[in-house]
Amino acid sequence: MIYPHNFEQKIGFDKVRDLIASKCLSTLGTERVYDMSFSTDYNSVLRTLHETHEFTSILDSEDNFPVSYFFDVRKALKRIHVEGTYIEENELFDIRRSLDTIKSIVEFFKTEEDLPPVYPYLSTLAGNVMVFPQLIGYIDKILDKFGRIRDNASPELLKIRREISSTLSGISRSLNNILRTAQSEGYVDKDVTPSMRDGRLVIPVIPAFKRKIRGIVHDESASGKTVFIEPAEVVEANNKIRELEGDERREIMRILISFSDTLRPYIDDIFSSYEFLADIDFIRAKALFANQVNGLLPVVEDCRQIDWYHAVHPLLYLSLIRQQKDVVPLDITLDEKNRILLISGPNAGGKSVCLKTVGLLQYMLQCGLLIPLYENSRCGIFKNIFIDIGDEQSIENDLSTYSSHLTNMKYFVRNCDSGTILLIDEFGGGTEPQIGGAIAETLLDRFNQKGAYGVITTHYQNLKHFAEDNSGIINGAMLYDRHIMQPLFKLSIGNPGSSFAIEIARKIGLPEDVIADASQKVGSDYIDMDKYLQDIVRDKRYWENKRQNIRQQEKKLEELTSRYEIEIKTLEKQRKEVLTNAKVEAEKILSEANARIENTIRQIKEAQAEKEKTRAIRKQLEEFKNSVSKDIIIDDKISRKIQKLKEREEKKKSNGEKDTKTVFKPDTIEVGDAVRLKGQSSAGEVLEIQGKNVLVAFGIIKSNVKLDRLEKVSKNQLKKDRNAKSTFVSVQTTDDMREKRLNFKQEIDIRGMRGDEALQAVTYFIDDAILVGCARVRILHGTGTGALRQIIRQYLATVTGVKNYHDEHVQFGGAGITIVELE
Known part of the structure; x- marks a missing residue:
């Protein structure tokens, strides 16, 4: 229960409604926004919150969600409940496109039977929604891609339009002959062409020569310098055109009535599908508003x-x-x-x-x-x-x-x-x-x-x-900051607040004698209590700031401790490697030393106790000994450094500092961790975390990313990525590739394009798909004559990166869509 009746205006919810309504794609969603009401049912509130939360994830991570053609055709559907009524041409086009949008949305939420849904609440909402591929196919036989009735929508319409075309051609030829004659005789300007007035083809003529051309004057220009004459030779043909156009309208009406008769039994089910479209429009608008104000699911x-x-x-x-x-x-x-x-x-x-x-x-x-x-x-x-x-x-x-x-x-x-x-x-x-x-x-x-x-x-x-x-x-x-006399707009719970009436009066310049008399009238007890309240608030702020500073210092100490532990482990690892290598080297040195000693003894014996030569031989042996000692000293330095780090750590522990150990926790992301986008390979470093938003540095590029789009990796992976970038690929190139991968759409629509235009578009599209590593794409070419389909498939057969290609499932487009599997 809400009280009073203007509750929403008092708290500003009416403005929130307007902001959400402005984000809707159609009146379907707008009606939902203004019907939105306060609910006390826990399960209902939780469901609607989760639906909106899931859609924020779609907005953040999905680029291929269908958002086109959210048309409200409910009035047209209600109108054809009566037998003999029909849907207009433009309304039929809106129905076709919006039904296709509903089908695409339902398809978006479908997952493999053995896999859990990615968006469980929205998938449940879409679970029982009916789609109408047969009706869409039927409409495609009636309308072309521009929403006009096809010539071949019926044999009779094709016959009528061919006759209209033939008659118009005859009229055009006759008019051109008359026009050329009139131009040669100077009745009509050289650059004049036939024009249309009231649905009839006429010739623009200078008023002075209007008697020179036999026919009917239909109109004149606003300036009076041109009259439009329908020559007598084409009057009958123009009358025939009018009759044929009437036949065309009647045949189109018959086609639309026939389709409406087919559509009528499905109207209730179609209404249910449009209710789903309204829900999606509404939920999407709520999600957009949530992103605008940083709304989250608590x-x-x-x-x-x-x-x-x-x-x-x-x-x-x-x-x-x-x-x-x-x-x-x-x-x-x-x-x-x-x-x-x-x-x-x-x-x-x-x-x-x-x-x-x-x-x-x-x-x-x-x-x-x-x-x-x-x-x-x-x-x-x-x-x-x-x-x-x-x-x-x-x-x-x-x-x-x-x-x-x-x-x-x-x-x-x-x-x-x-x-x-x-x-x-x-x-x-x-x-x-x-x-x-x-x-x-x-x-x-x-x-x-x-x-x-x-x-x-x-x-x-x-x-x-x-x-x-x-x-x-x-x-x-x-x-309230009593020193600068400004409010802090910060709530503190636990103690009452002061009104600061005396301080505010003094700040605005009220005479001091007035303030003194007022203080005397209210009494010292009140003034003292107000001061005590101010002192309590001041002291609380002081200790809160102290506590905050202590927490920050503790955090820094924990980070230092963690870093030292990592350094110790790294040095221990290096020491073990050094010792292992040293053992191998020592064996070599020992072997060489033995050989040197034996050689020295042999040389001394051969020198037969010659002092100079013996001294030189001993000097060589001493130099060899010093080089071996140097290696041992290096190892001793490493040992001493490790020992010092250990002693420093033990000293911190003995002083009562918190002993924290850095453990790799894949489910917890913190500042300083190495992360990467799910499904991507490049790693970055977390700089800042604000709720669900994370600031990540990918090379020299800093990017705000939603927390649920990231996964934690080891810092070794981050080092490898940085080394790989500096050695092989520039940061800019890597970031460009990432941007291309994030913005790549797995579907292209080439319906209505010419053959060469469509082929060029598909070529670029397949190249990009292979470049970003996409495994599967869709090409929408329609059925039509099949020419586009044939051209595209001939091209796909020549591309080495294409594994295979085939028609889409009949329920989702059949031969009008080609599915391409890439290696």
Whole structure:
């Protein structure tokens, strides 16, 4: 239940509707948008949310979803319920194209029988939708690709049109002969050609010579300098043309009536298919709006709760984006322990925005819309949403603002329960503060006793005290920077807020003696309490900033620890490799040393104790010994470095630092990880994560990518990719290839093209498909005379990268589509 009747206007949902409606492709979806309503059924809300969430994935990752020809032909279908009525030519063309779109959408959601659907909720929606390939084929026999009735739609129509063509040719010849004669005699200008007036072929003649040509004057130009004469020789032929055109219209009408008779038994089923098309248009518009405002699917549970992180008012977000400003997000929690949040703080500090954000996002959620907040937020389902906000003064009903508030409060007290969320702005305001505060306190007590949830804003001190002393209600404050005297638009839950009335009065220049007298009148207790509140808010902000800084430092320490552990492991690995190589080298050195020693002994013996030669031989042996020692020293340096790293790590552990170990977690993506797009080979590094959006550096290119499109890989893979790029392929080339792969569409439509034009288009298309590594593509050429099909297949037979090609399944186009399998 929603209260009051203008609830949507109060929270801004009417503007949200208009924004979503503007993204619809047809009146089919627009009607759905304006029929969208608040639902309290958990399963229904969850289903609509998942449908929209799945479509956001389609928008992010699929390029081939059919979005053309969302036509609303329901009026035409209703009209032919009566026997003997028929669908107009243009309406039939719209039916043909929209039925083909429905068939393509249903085909998009189909998967192999043994595989789970990629989009389960949307696949369920499309599961029982009927498609009409036979009707599409029937229409194709009647209409050409431009939506005009074919000459061969019936033998009689073909005969009539041939006769019209023959008669027109005869008229044209006669007119040209008459025209040439008139031009030679100077009655008509040399550059004049026959024209059409009232459906009859005529000759433009200068008025002075109109008597020179025998015939009927049909018209004259606006300037009066030209008259249009139908020569007597072609009057009869023109009359015949009129008769033949009448026969043509009657035959076309007969063809359309015949088709309408065929279509009539399927109308109810076709209506159901168009309902599906309306659903898809509606869901697509919701998904586009979600992407525009960064809407996400939070955790939704069948209970009463609000546990939101970084919630944003979508309309405020769009407005500030246009002004190039940042929006301050809202963190808010309502649960069974603290059901009612009482927000206080200065005017223009963001209290009303906070209240409207809660109302709008909760209403959007229960209308099946994704909402802008962090995806780890938790949401619940409320049965009732009651709001009291703004000036409700009524001249017609003789109600003051306060009387209007009391009328709303009466309704709230009577109808609220544990499934209700109340949104009340300036609670108790509008009347004398003492009695207004007392009534507000009593009402707050009743709301609390009934177990209602709520967000209530106020300036009354007694309500702040009441919230502090009663369970179920919690104080909150909109923060204010008293040094620069500006609101921070940030909600802090746990303590009441100050109105900063004295500070604001002093800032705007109110005389100091006035401020002093006012402070004396209100009493020192009130002033002191207000100061205490300000001090509490200041201290809380200070400690929150401290805690945030500590968290950041802890995170840096964890990252350093992780990096050192990785370095230790890397060095250990290198050391083992060095030792292994050293052992092999040592064996070689030992073998060589033995040989050198034996050789030295032999040389000394041969020298027969000659001192100079013996000294030279010993010097060579000493140099060899020094080179061997150098290798051993290098290994000792590595060992010492590893030992130092280990000692540093042990020292950190003994000081109580967190011992974190870097473990490769394929399901968790964090800043600094190596990732790649699913189905792609190139790896990049994660620079930043914002909700479901990830900033990834692929070489020198930074790109925003949806989290669910990425998969984690080892950092060795990232190094290999970087080395490979620098050695073989430039970053620009790699990025161009990635862009081409992401934007490649696996289908080309060449219907209506000339043979050489179609062949060139298919050549480029097949080249691109092979280049991006596509395994299967579709070529739409239509049936027609079969000429295009033959040309394309002759070409495909010559392409080495083509494995085979064949007709599409008859249900999805048959011989009008060629499926190409690529190697």
